Amino acid sequence: MALFKLSINNRAYNADVEQDTPLLWVLRDNLGLVGTKYGCGIAQCGACTVHVDGKAVRSCVLPVSAVGKAKVTTIEGLSEKGDHPVQQAWDEVDVAQCGYCQAGQIMTAAALLKEKPKPTEEEIISTMSGNICRCGTYHRIREAVKVAASKTN
Amino acid sequence: MKIAAAASGGLFLGFNWTNSTALPVVVDAKSIAAGSINFNSYLSIGTDNVITIVSPNPEIGQGIKTAFPMVVAEELDADWKQVKTVQGNLDTGIFERQVTGGSGAVPHSWERLRKAGATARHLLVEAAAAKWKVPASELTTDNGKVLHKASGKTASYGELAEAASKLTAPTEVKLKSEKEFKLIGQSVRNVDNKNIATGKPLFGLDFYKEGMLFAVIQRPKAFGLKLKSVDSAAAKAMPGIVDVVTFENSVAVVGKSTWQVKKAKDALKIEYEKAADLESSADHNRIFSQLMDNGEATVRRKDGDVEAAFKGAAKVIKAEYQCPFLPHSPLEPMNFFAHVREDGVELVGPTQTPERARTEVAKLTGIAPEKVTVEITRQGGGFGRRLAADYVLEAANVSKLVKAPVKVIWTREDDMTGGIYRPAVRYRFEAALDKNGTLIGYKLRGVGMNSGNSTREDNFPSGSVDNLLIDSVEHKSPITTGPWRAPITNFLAYAEQSFLDEVAEAAGKDPVAFRLELLEKAKKSPAGAIKYDIDRMIGVIKLAAEKSNWGKKKGVYQGFSVYFSHRSYVAQVGEVVVLKGKPTLKNVVAAVDCGIVINKSGSLQQVRGGVVDGLGHAMYGNMTFKEGAPDQSNFNGFRLIRMNEIPEVDVHFVDNGMSPTGLGEPALPPAGGAVANAFYKATKQRLRNQPFVNEEAFKGIS
Numbered sequence: 074m075a076l077f078k079l080s081i082n083n084r085a086y087n088a089d090v091e092q093d094t095p096l097l098w099v100l101r102d103n104l105g106l107v108g109t110k111y112g113c114g115i116a117q118c119g120a121c122t123v124h125v126d127g128k129a130v131r132s133c134v135l136p137v138s139a140v141g142k143a144k145v146t147t148i149e150g151l152s153e154k155g156d157h158p159v160q161q162a163w164d165e166v167d168v169a170q171c172g173y174c175q176a177g178q179i180m181t182a183a184a185l186l187k188e189k190p191k192p193t194e195e196e197i198i199s200t201m202s203g204n205i206c207r208c209g210t211y212h213r214i215r216e217a218v219k220v221a222a223s224k225t226n
Numbered sequence: 227m228k229i230a231a232a233a234s235g236g237l238f239l240g241f242n243w244t245n246s247t248a249l250p251v252v253v254d255a256k257s258i259a260a261g262s263i264n265f266n267s268y269l270s271i272g273t274d275n276v277i278t279i280v281s282p283n284p285e286i287g288q289g290i291k292t293a294f295p296m297v298v299a300e301e302l303d304a305d306w307k308q309v310k311t312v313q314g315n316l317d318t319g320i321f322e323r324q325v326t327g328g329s330g331a332v333p334h335s336w337e338r339l340r341k342a343g344a345t346a347r348h349l350l351v352e353a354a355a356a357k358w359k360v361p362a363s364e365l366t367t368d369n370g371k372v373l374h375k376a377s378g379k380t381a382s383y384g385e386l387a388e389a390a391s392k393l394t395a396p397t398e399v400k401l402k403s404e405k406e407f408k409l410i411g412q413s414v415r416n417v418d419n420k421n422i423a424t425g426k427p428l429f430g431l432d433f434y435k436e437g438m439l440f441a442v443i444q445r446p447k448a449f450g451l452k453l454k455s456v457d458s459a460a461a462k463a464m465p466g467i468v469d470v471v472t473f474e475n476s477v478a479v480v481g482k483s484t485w486q487v488k489k490a491k492d493a494l495k496i497e498y499e500k501a502a503d504l505e506s507s508a509d510h511n512r513i514f515s516q517l518m519d520n521g522e523a524t525v526r527r528k529d530g531d532v533e534a535a536f537k538g539a540a541k542v543i544k545a546e547y548q549c550p551f552l553p554h555s556p557l558e559p560m561n562f563f564a565h566v567r568e569d570g571v572e573l574v575g576p577t578q579t580p581e582r583a584r585t586e587v588a589k590l591t592g593i594a595p596e597k598v599t600v601e602i603t604r605q606g607g608g609f610g611r612r613l614a615a616d617y618v619l620e621a622a623n624v625s626k627l628v629k630a631p632v633k634v635i636w637t638r639e640d641d642m643t644g645g646i647y648r649p650a651v652r653y654r655f656e657a658a659l660d661k662n663g664t665l666i667g668y669k670l671r672g673v674g675m676n677s678g679n680s681t682r683e684d685n686f687p688s689g690s691v692d693n694l695l696i697d698s699v700e701h702k703s704p705i706t707t708g709p710w711r712a713p714i715t716n717f718l719a720y721a722e723q724s725f726l727d728e729v730a731e732a733a734g735k736d737p738v739a740f741r742l743e744l745l746e747k748a749k750k751s752p753a754g755a756i757k758y759d760i761d762r763m764i765g766v767i768k769l770a771a772e773k774s775n776w777g778k779k780k781g782v783y784q785g786f787s788v789y790f791s792h793r794s795y796v797a798q799v800g801e802v803v804v805l806k807g808k809p810t811l812k813n814v815v816a817a818v819d820c821g822i823v824i825n826k827s828g829s830l831q832q833v834r835g836g837v838v839d840g841l842g843h844a845m846y847g848n849m850t851f852k853e854g855a856p857d858q859s860n861f862n863g864f865r866l867i868r869m870n871e872i873p874e875v876d877v878h879f880v881d882n883g884m885s886p887t888g889l890g891e892p893a894l895p896p897a898g899g900a901v902a903n904a905f906y907k908a909t910k911q912r913l914r915n916q917p918f919v920n921e922e923a924f925k926g927i928s
Contacts, residue, residue: 101484164420212875
């Protein structure tokens with residue numbers, strides 16, 4: 074066990090865990106941030122996507138010891154009031170069915186728009202194809218990313 | 227009930243979703259809290275104008291938590307913005323159907339939900355009439371208010387709720403006519419959108435409780451093995467591990483965090499011994515062909531004289547279709563919380579059948595069912611997997627053994643290799659045509675694995691062919707199986723609709739015209755019992771043909787499919803185009819008759835999602851076995867469809883004003899057939915086995 078000082082959603086957290094513990098399980102089991110989901114544990118489905126220094130990262134394969142001083146953002150901290158353009162677009166387009174994968178989808182989309190505020194359709198599809206939605210809401214995910222892009226300056 | 231605690235004062239109505247004879251009744255909030263009234267839902271109107279509706283059916287992504295209150299709000303003339311939906315827990319009163327499965331919730335509840343809304347509206351109007359001393363007939367309602375036009379008086383439902391609660395509910399209420407609907411048929415957003423998009427704890431896996439332990443379970447690595455010995459010394463010595471316990475053939479590692487128990491599980495040393503045949507996929511292929519020819523078949527339907535029809539046929543067409551086992555793969559893996567105490571059991575988690583969970587846990591623990599509580603969480607998909615209670619029982623077993631609150635978590639590997647799959651099945655179809663290309667004989671034999679009846683003997687084309695024989699043969703496999711979204715029909719529809727395409731071609735007929743001809747014949751001179759509505763079937767066929775501009779699109783290869791399941795009718799046209807020399811699935815046009823569409827947005831999702839699910843698994847889904855052990859254990863080996871692989875899905879609903887029917891499943895069965903038939907047009911090669919990616923004909927295709 075070792076003590077890790079983490080910066081998550083602009084807040085300081087301490088976690089006393091084994092160093093190989095994936096960030097995902099530290100968030101969920103130790104810090105009570107359960108918005109980040111477990112889907113596969115091997116970076117195949119994207120349900121666990123968080124931002125590390127602004128970039129989309131699969132937290133299920135990121136050992137907590139590798140986080141260091143990086144700033145982590147989870148779905149809970151994407152916006153203060155839940156009104157990030159991507160979150161708003163997800164509601165406007167009514168994307169979710171079961172909703173389990175959507176936090177990861179939103180985090181992936183938000184990182185894409187941060188890097189490329191006006192992505193092409195191909196860029197949206199190629200980025201979002203890393204995330205699985207078992208309910209098959211892909212059409213609306215694609216549409217919601219476009220809606221969010223249209224509202225982002 | 228949460229509802230009683232949440233609101234103080236106001237109108238409470240108790241009603242049953244399921245019992246056809248029960249009428250809505252005004253109840254006293256105190257007796258709801260005491261659990262002494264046998265209703266499985268409540269509608270309350272608080273003095274603060276907030277209308278709360280308890281939705282008893284588990285929400286797995288089918289949208290029931292949004293659709294149910296819409297129906298109540300419609301008849302109530304409520305202000306939708308003031309309506310709240312609360313997920314009901316398993317009530318210890320009398321229940322009939324607190325289940326999500328079979329696309330049955332809406333058809334079961336439609337009438338009752340409307341009556342509940344209409345009854346509340348009636349009481350509020352009566353209360354206003356008494357208050358203003360005017361006849362109730364002079365009053366109207368709109369958007370959460372009662373209005374008296376002549377005097378200009380208005381009152382909100384909240385203001386009238388208290389007085390309405392003193393009245394007795396009427397024995398009969400007038401329901402709106404379909405033309406008066408304002409909310410039903412509109413696009414209403416998922417009531418949980420905000421919570422989902424901000425990462426609120428909603429799902430079973432999100433449930434944490436002070437003092438709760440975590441458990442992962444090692445189950446036999448192959449179907450047909452049983453536990454021989456366990457050496458847990460190394461696992462027990464690992465950090466955070468509280469105990470390692472054994473029950474049945476399972477070894478549970480219990481500890482302080484998910485990661486710790488997951489790591490310790492890998493340190494277990496377990497020996498197994500053979501308890502049944504260790505089947506490989508090659509064995510399944512052998513079993514299928516043996517049973518197809520020599521198995522003992524159970525006759526499911528027999529019309530006319532099939533032998534004579536085939537003897538006198540001008541042409542006989544014969545083909546076999548096969549599909550593999552499939553895991554359900556809901557993105558939230560199986561998990562459940564259990565706290566077995568001496569005086570009762572607390573269960574929390576994702577289940578499609580809360581009552582089964584309670585009954586089985588009561589049996590296991592010897593604790594009376596009324597002392598077992600079940601809190602139903604939102605569920606990260608179900609697809610039929612959560613109809614079983616195996617993982618609930620595991621949680622109860624572990625909690626009982628370690629005497630502590632425990633959450634059992636399945637890793638993705640556990641979820642994929644842990645069993646209860648859509649079973650593999652093989653079908654043989656035979657068709658006899660006379661010299662005019664008329665279908666005079668039809669035979670179907672299904673060979674299933676733990677399927678019971680692997681056919682649906684009364685589905686189309688039964689009723690349209692004079693001489694017909696449908697039978698099934700069964701193989702008992704140690705590999706565990708269970709219902710998978712649209713059980714049986716998830717593959718049967720594809721096989722049947724692909725075969726009918728082959729028959730139409732052999733008869734020299736257009737696939738749409740061929741199906742319509744059969745249906746017209748069934749209407750004019752039915753062969754045996756007809757268990758589907760011929761006109762509704764014709765309706766969706768014609769609508770799909772019209773919307774897809776069937777047969778008239780240049781450079782587009784179209785394939786047709788139509789199926790009736792879960793009381794709804796869906797026809798689909800798959801459209802393949804050649805892009806850079808490669809046949810590519812571009813579009814699917816779906817025509818759907820599910821009666822009245824309650825929520826347009828949610829309904830569109832169910833159809834699109836069903837099509838994506840159906841064709842995704844048809845193209846890529848494959849689970850194989852070697853000596854009883856699954857070869858695929860995660861999404862790197864088991865391929866699920868992704869965004870870059872989906873076609874457009876163009877959805878059209880039939881507007882016929884009939885009572886609504888199910889939509890969680892019906893769009894899935896026809897998808898594979900529409901796609902396979904479209905690829906056939908483009909390549910002239912039949913896809914007779916799933917997954918398509920493993921078929922020779924599919925090589926080089928996107």
